[in-house]
Amino acid sequence: xxxxxxxxxxxxxxxxxxxxxxxxxxxxxxxxxxxxxxxxxxxxxxxxxxxxxxxxxxxxxxxxxxxxxxxxxxxxxxxxxxxxxxxxxxxxxxxxxxxxxxxxxxxxxxxxxx
Amino acid sequence: xxxxxxxxxxxxxxxxxxxxxxxxxxxxxxxxxxxxxxxxxxxxxxxxxxxxxxxxxxxxxxxxxxxxxxxxxxxxxxxxxxxxxxxxxxxxxxxxxxxxxxxxxxxxxxxxxxxxxxxxxxxxxxxxxxxxxxxxxxxxxxxxxxxxxxxxxxxxxxxxxxxxxxxxxxxxxxxxxxxxxxxxxxxxxxxxxxxxxxxxxxxxxxxxxxxxxxxxxxxxxxxxxxxxxxxxxxxxxxxxxxxxxxxxxxxxxxxxxxxxxxxxxxxxxxxxxxxxxxxxxxxxxxxxxxxxxxxxxxxxxxxxxxxxxxxxxxxxxxxxxxxxxxxxxxxxxxxxxxxxxxxxxxxxxxxxxxxxxxxxxxxxxxxxxxxxxxxxxxxxxxxxxxxxxxxxxxxxxxxxxxxxxxxxxxxxxxxxxxxxxxxxxxxxxxxxxxxxxxxxxxxxxxxxxxxxxxxxxxxxxxxxxxxxxxxxxxxxxxxxxxxxxxxxxxxxxxxxxxxxxxxxxxxxxxxxxxxxxxxxxxxxxxxxxxxxxxxxxxxxxxxxxxxxxxxxxxxxxxxxxxxxxxxxxxxxxxxxxxxxxxxxxxxxxxxxxxxxxxxxxxxxxxxxxxxxxxxxxxxxxxxxxxxxxxxxxxxxxxxxxxxxxxxxxxxxxxxxxxxxxxxxxxxxxxxxxxxxxxxxxxxxxxxxxxxxxxxxxxxxxxxxxxxxxxxxxxxxxxxxxxxxxxxxxxxxxxxxxxxxxxxxxxxxxxxxxxxxxxxxx
Numbered sequence: 001x002x003x004x005x006x007x008x009x010x011x012x013x014x015x016x017x018x019x020x021x022x023x024x025x026x027x028x029x030x031x032x033x034x035x036x037x038x039x040x041x042x043x044x045x046x047x048x049x050x051x052x053x054x055x056x057x058x059x060x061x062x063x064x065x066x067x068x069x070x071x072x073x074x075x076x077x078x079x080x081x082x083x084x085x086x087x088x089x090x091x092x093x094x095x096x097x098x099x100x101x102x103x104x105x106x107x108x109x110x111x112x113x114x
Numbered sequence: 115x116x117x118x119x120x121x122x123x124x125x126x127x128x129x130x131x132x133x134x135x136x137x138x139x140x141x142x143x144x145x146x147x148x149x150x151x152x153x154x155x156x157x158x159x160x161x162x163x164x165x166x167x168x169x170x171x172x173x174x175x176x177x178x179x180x181x182x183x184x185x186x187x188x189x190x191x192x193x194x195x196x197x198x199x200x201x202x203x204x205x206x207x208x209x210x211x212x213x214x215x216x217x218x219x220x221x222x223x224x225x226x227x228x229x230x231x232x233x234x235x236x237x238x239x240x241x242x243x244x245x246x247x248x249x250x251x252x253x254x255x256x257x258x259x260x261x262x263x264x265x266x267x268x269x270x271x272x273x274x275x276x277x278x279x280x281x282x283x284x285x286x287x288x289x290x291x292x293x294x295x296x297x298x299x300x301x302x303x304x305x306x307x308x309x310x311x312x313x314x315x316x317x318x319x320x321x322x323x324x325x326x327x328x329x330x331x332x333x334x335x336x337x338x339x340x341x342x343x344x345x346x347x348x349x350x351x352x353x354x355x356x357x358x359x360x361x362x363x364x365x366x367x368x369x370x371x372x373x374x375x376x377x378x379x380x381x382x383x384x385x386x387x388x389x390x391x392x393x394x395x396x397x398x399x400x401x402x403x404x405x406x407x408x409x410x411x412x413x414x415x416x417x418x419x420x421x422x423x424x425x426x427x428x429x430x431x432x433x434x435x436x437x438x439x440x441x442x443x444x445x446x447x448x449x450x451x452x453x454x455x456x457x458x459x460x461x462x463x464x465x466x467x468x469x470x471x472x473x474x475x476x477x478x479x480x481x482x483x484x485x486x487x488x489x490x491x492x493x494x495x496x497x498x499x500x501x502x503x504x505x506x507x508x509x510x511x512x513x514x515x516x517x518x519x520x521x522x523x524x525x526x527x528x529x530x531x532x533x534x535x536x537x538x539x540x541x542x543x544x545x546x547x548x549x550x551x552x553x554x555x556x557x558x559x560x561x562x563x564x565x566x567x568x569x570x571x572x573x574x575x576x577x578x579x580x581x582x583x584x585x586x587x588x589x590x591x592x593x594x595x596x597x598x599x600x601x602x603x604x605x606x607x608x609x610x611x612x613x614x615x616x617x618x619x620x621x622x623x624x625x626x627x628x629x630x631x632x633x634x635x636x637x638x639x640x641x642x643x644x645x646x647x648x649x650x651x652x653x654x655x656x657x658x659x660x661x662x663x664x665x666x667x668x669x670x671x672x673x674x675x676x677x678x679x680x681x682x683x684x685x686x687x688x689x690x691x692x693x694x695x696x697x698x699x700x701x702x703x704x705x706x707x708x709x710x711x712x713x714x715x716x717x718x719x720x721x722x723x724x725x726x727x728x729x730x731x732x733x734x735x736x737x738x739x740x741x742x743x744x745x746x747x748x749x750x751x752x753x754x755x756x757x758x759x760x761x762x763x764x765x766x767x768x769x770x771x772x773x774x775x776x777x778x779x780x781x782x783x784x785x786x787x788x789x790x791x792x793x794x795x796x797x798x799x800x801x802x803x804x805x806x807x808x809x810x811x812x813x814x815x816x817x818x819x820x821x822x823x824x825x826x827x828x829x830x831x832x833x834x835x836x837x838x839x840x841x842x843x844x845x846x847x848x849x850x851x852x853x854x855x856x857x858x859x860x861x862x863x864x865x866x867x868x869x870x871x872x873x874x875x
Contacts, residue, residue: 030145060119062119076140
């Protein structure tokens with residue numbers, strides 16, 4: 001299963017997608033990719049296709065829903081938005097992430113003892 | 115919860131695969147376009163921008179594949195592909211497929227039909243609450259061949275009051291009733307029961323109530339109607355409760371209506387009426403009421419074991435009561451010193467259980483033959499398909515793949531065969547159930563229901579695997595190189611061996627079935643060809659009910675004299691008489707007698723079938739008079755008592771001596787006047803009284819005017835087709851008394867045919 005190999009990365013991407021949808025409201029896949037690119041300031045490169053895999057995962061779990069609409073240049077596009085369950089999951093994941101990050105941060109700051 | 119949601123979305127996706135793929139295409143394309151436009155705005159050439167967009171997006175095809183898989187169930191899809199492929203293969207070989215499906219349909223259809231019958235007859239529990247505590251009770255006769263026997267009322271009362279093992283202990287016996295007062299009089303089958311019939315079954319009447327214990331008192335006339343009788347004769351009027359109805363010429367109070375589909379006894383759906391044993395507690399002079407005759411064994415008993423009491427404990431107590439009764443009443447009970455208890459369901463199913471299982475085994479063998487046949491067909495086909503299989507193997511199909519594919523074809527065949535078999539079973543049940551008549555208890559309940567469907571699905575799986583697994587394994591073992599070479603034909607040696615085992619197995623099973631069928635047909639022909647001892651052609655029979663309240667012995671004789679006189683006067687009628695029981699009717703009445711030359715005590719006297727007939731009975735049925743004379747109208751109560759016996763009777767009891775002129779004293783009486791010596795005045799041929807058995811039964815005949823127990827069946831010998839006399843005969847009865855119902859109008863051929871049908875089934 002491909003999921004096993006990149007569990008952390010996938011989870012991170014899912015979290016980023018959820019957060020993006022929370023910050024910007026309903027958005028299409030291209031918009032999400034742009035937002036992640038902008039925030040990460042090129043520190044973080046990703047195959048934009050993987051956004052779509054993440055979007056499928058999240059909709060299967062019922063955390064996001066999607067609707068067809070017109071994009072800025074008047075093309076048909078699928079807009080994704082956060083569901084109530086997704087919002088709850090996001091706050092849960094955010095808290096989780098912060099806890100893990102702070103533990104790892106502290107761990108890395110401890111000077112080696114001689 | 116979460117995984118359930120994913121599952122649901124995947125299931126939904128399976129049905130929307132194509133749409134989802136299209137949508138993803140559009141989404142990705144639009145994404146790539148937007149990305150490319152952005153790069154062009156940054157100054158790239160169109161070509162460069164498109165290339166960079168693709169790079170940044172990653173593998174489009176991989177993404178599509180990945181999402182496609184994640185949306186549905188890949189296994190299900192492969193399976194679905196295999197199924198479609200299997201059906202396509204079958205369509206491509208119509209001769210093979212239709213042969214296989216037809217064979218399977220025959221095998222599976224007969225199995226389903228028989229299972230439906232067996233299920234209804236043997237396995238279905240009785241339709242009463244806690245039916246596992248219901249038992250049938252009988253006396254056990256130790257003299258001669260031990261066998262169960264009915265109870266008499268006095269013995270029943272003693273067993274009922276003496277036991278502590280049963281919650282309720284209920285007697286019942288068949289009786290026929292004529293119900294009148296609302297239009298035409300009708301004839302219905304009924305039961306005379308002790309008061310707690312409904313409590314023992316734990317059934318509540320739909321309307322009104324069951325009987326009270328006080329309603330066993332002589333002079334009470336109360337009845338519970340079946341739902342059907344209430345609907346058909348009383349118009350479904352709820353006000354009938356508490357009202358009077360005319361039954362057998364007397365006014366009965368209707369106290370209840372049984373629920374719809376309530377049947378008691380469970381095997382007799384024709385019973386429409388229940389009344390209490392008060393019916394038997396009264397008798398017109400000079401008879402003793404049945405409730406006081408300890409020797410009159412006419413009762414069946416159903417009882418409900420108390421909680422926690424086993425059949426063995428119950429039998430122990432009942433045996434001790436029976437032993438005490440045998441000591442107390444040696445004259446009647448000497449040979450009935452023990453008892454017999456079996457679960458009520460077993461009594462209802464009775465002998466049918468065995469024949470049902472034989473039938474089930476027979477159709478199962480048939481199914482095995484069908485499977486072997488199809489396996490053979492499949493093998494033959496796999497020779498043709500060897501190259502196909504080899505090509506598939508060469509292209510990377512694993513052995514499991516090949517086996518799976520061939521199994522799938524088997525399942526597809528099994529599915530189609532079962533479908534056709536199910537239709538066949540429906541048709542079989544529709545056509546053959548009415549033919550079986552009432553010879554097998556509860557057979558009318560047979561239907562294709564959920565249990566039967568489950569059985570057919572199991573059967574389909576079982577057979578498919580049976581006939582496709584071995585050939586599939588065989589086929590998967592193909593030698594690649596040899597098979598791919600042009601002209602290489604034939605399967606490996608193992609396959610040949612397997613086929614020969616198949617063929618010989620098939621022949622063995624086929625022979626078995628053929629023998630069994632042959633025996634059946636031979637037995638049937640023998641029954642048909644057997645000399646019945648009378649001429650069943652051109653004879654019409656019917657029964658009538660003389661309401662007991664309006665007719666006594668004397669008026670009954672006057673009625674029958676007048677009736678037979680008018681019937682004989684009908685054009686086309688050669689002779690008319692009455693008799694009971696008729697030959698081949700299935701009823702037998704056995705009564706003991708004392709011989710003048712060899713006196714014996716009551717329990718040691720010889721017994722034989724008997725019948726009561728009017729003058730002209732033997733001529734009407736074509737039973738030859740061998741010696742002496744027939745009864746005449748002058749053989750009445752004032753004349754000396756006489757009897758006619760058949761040849762078998764003379765042979766058995768007089769051992770070749772002349773029976774004519776000998777005197778015997780039968781136990782059958784008109785009541786108060788006691789037993790009398792009867793002189794044998796005639797010997798007639800052996801007419802087949804009971805439908806079964808090959809040896810003729812000894813029987814002795816009473817003249818109706820000397821033993822007036824009831825008129826019995828009317829028999830008419832006609833010069834024309836017997837059925838054509840039916841309406842004339844009905845008109846004659848109606849001209850004498852409108853309140854007398856005529857029923858069971860049959861030709862003698864129908865009667866004997868039905869008796870044989872019952873035996874065969």
